[in-house]
């Protein structure tokens with residue numbers, strides 16, 4: 001515990017009250033990003049083993065975590081812009097673009113932009129992780145493969161980038177399924 005609560009290094013001097021909130025909320029996001037990646041990886045293994053109920057359960061947990069992450073922004077909104085600017089300069093040049101795990105989640109989910117890999121060229125550890133995710137088949141590709149394994153005429157390993165394409169595939173492959181869930 002001492003290690004965990006010792007990880008919030010505030011840089012403002014004199015110490016600004018809201019800097020701890022800003023650091024804590026980013027660390028909380030990154031911990032939940034870690035959990036999301038853990039669940040996505042598990043669901044991929046389970047899909048490959050044709051264990052769909054368990055795979056769906058892992059992805060439902062991801063949905064619940066993401067609901068929490070959207071809600072968490074409201075805590076940040078309790079900080080005023082003036083208050084934020086009082087310590088923001090100390091954090092330069094840090095940016096959300098450097099969130100390795102955020103990119104890993106995007107890439108694992110199928111949203112891949114090669115240019116975003118450049119953000120990590122100075123960080124060998126992060127570069128190798130995001131590169132691996134970029135090269136790995138996304139959740140969507142694995143799901144399409146699964147549909148084909150089950151004899152449904154899902155498209156070959158194309159990389160549709162929008163969730164809408166999954167819905168249209170399900171509607172095409174299983175028109176009678178309300179919400180398409182039980183087809184699997």
Ligand code: HEM
Nearest residue numbers: 022025026029030076079084094095096097098099102103
């Ligand atoms: C006061 C709070 C915040 C402000 C003012 C803020 C501001 C910004 C800005 C201006 C950008 C555009 C890129 C840049 O200019 O650096 C950005 C991107 C981003 N921020 Fe934040 N941010 C805040 C909180 C957060 C939090 C709590 C997270 C959680 C991890 C986060 C994650 C990200 C990510 C991942 C991006 C890249 C988005 C993308 O590429 O699609 N930000 N943020």
